[in-house]
Amino acid sequence: MKADKKTRTLRDLVLILSLLCIGLILFFILRGSMQAGTQVAVIVDNETVATYSLLTDGEYPLLDGKNLLVIEEGAAYIGESECPDHLCERMGRIRKSGARIVCLPHHLTVKII
Amino acid sequence: MKNRKRLRKMTVLSLLFALAMIFSFVESRLPTFIPIPGVKLGLCNVVVIFTLLRLGAPEAIAVSVLRVLLSSLLFGNMAAFFYSLAGAVLSLAGMILLSKTKLFSPVGISVAGGVLHNIGQILMAMLILGTAGVLYYLPVLLIAGTVAGALIGLAAAYLTKRVDI
Numbered sequence: 001m002k003a004d005k006k007t008r009t010l011r012d013l014v015l016i017l018s019l020l021c022i023g024l025i026l027f028f029i030l031r032g033s034m035q036a037g038t039q040v041a042v043i044v045d046n047e048t049v050a051t052y053s054l055l056t057d058g059e060y061p062l063l064d065g066k067n068l069l070v071i072e073e074g075a076a077y078i079g080e081s082e083c084p085d086h087l088c089e090r091m092g093r094i095r096k097s098g099a100r101i102v103c104l105p106h107h108l109t110v111k112i113i
Numbered sequence: 114m115k116n117r118k119r120l121r122k123m124t125v126l127s128l129l130f131a132l133a134m135i136f137s138f139v140e141s142r143l144p145t146f147i148p149i150p151g152v153k154l155g156l157c158n159v160v161v162i163f164t165l166l167r168l169g170a171p172e173a174i175a176v177s178v179l180r181v182l183l184s185s186l187l188f189g190n191m192a193a194f195f196y197s198l199a200g201a202v203l204s205l206a207g208m209i210l211l212s213k214t215k216l217f218s219p220v221g222i223s224v225a226g227g228v229l230h231n232i233g234q235i236l237m238a239m240l241i242l243g244t245a246g247v248l249y250y251l252p253v254l255l256i257a258g259t260v261a262g263a264l265i266g267l268a269a270a271y272l273t274k275r276v277d278i
Contacts, residue, residue: 045243
């Protein structure tokens with residue numbers, strides 16, 4: 001019984017470590033493939049509704065003002081959102097291609113291309 | 114005698130369900146410390162794992178699915194319901210299978226549950242948003258699910274060992 005408990009704990013550790021490794025490897029592959037982007041695309045329900053240049057600073061209301069996209073010094077972020085969780089506001093600035101901010105409640109994705 | 118047993122089981126299940134609802138509420142009040150949709154501690158899973166290990170799979174399914182339904186109605190919205198349900202169903206299926214094999218301790222079962230919960234939510238987000246783009250969050254959600262699952266699993270293991278029902 002005791003040995004059984006030990007092997008189970010060992011299996012747990014193997015499971016935890018392999019999942020962490022897979023996560024980390026995927027994370028670094030994703031990061032490694034990203035380069036500085038020049039444009040930001042606004043995607044609603046899988047359709048690109050607008051693209052803006054990352055090179056010019058500006059503020060753009062999205063979805064009739066429900067989200068505010070801010071472009072500043074080559075980075076994009078969501079300045080304000082009417083969604084319930086406000087997670088998109090806290091996702092920070094994105095500047096590399098492939099990076100994205102998702103606002104699930106509004107079906108909105110802001111992506112660097 | 115048989116009636117008494119049934120009554121007892123019903124009472125225990127109701128208590129566990131109530132406890133899961135309280136955890137749901139507490140969790141909905143906690144600030145999210147990693148700003149990525151779907152990252153959370155999963156406190157309710159303590160109750161679900163306890164139910165699964167002490168009472169059985171059908172009871173765990175009942176507690177989990179009812180919890181998702183009622184907490185979405187009370188503390189969330191309909192969109193949250195679909196994400197939670199996808200996560201809960203996948204996570205439950207995985208945890209039930211793993212507990213049957215007896216290969217892992219509650220910690221391993223909980224880790225699998227946490228990770229599968231996040232995968233279920235990503236799949237649902239892919240379905241709702243119609244894009245594979247949300248896979249961008251998969252690496253972070255894998256790591257978050259593993260860490261949260263391990264912590265919750267430790268709590269569930271302790272409870273399953275100590276608490277008598």
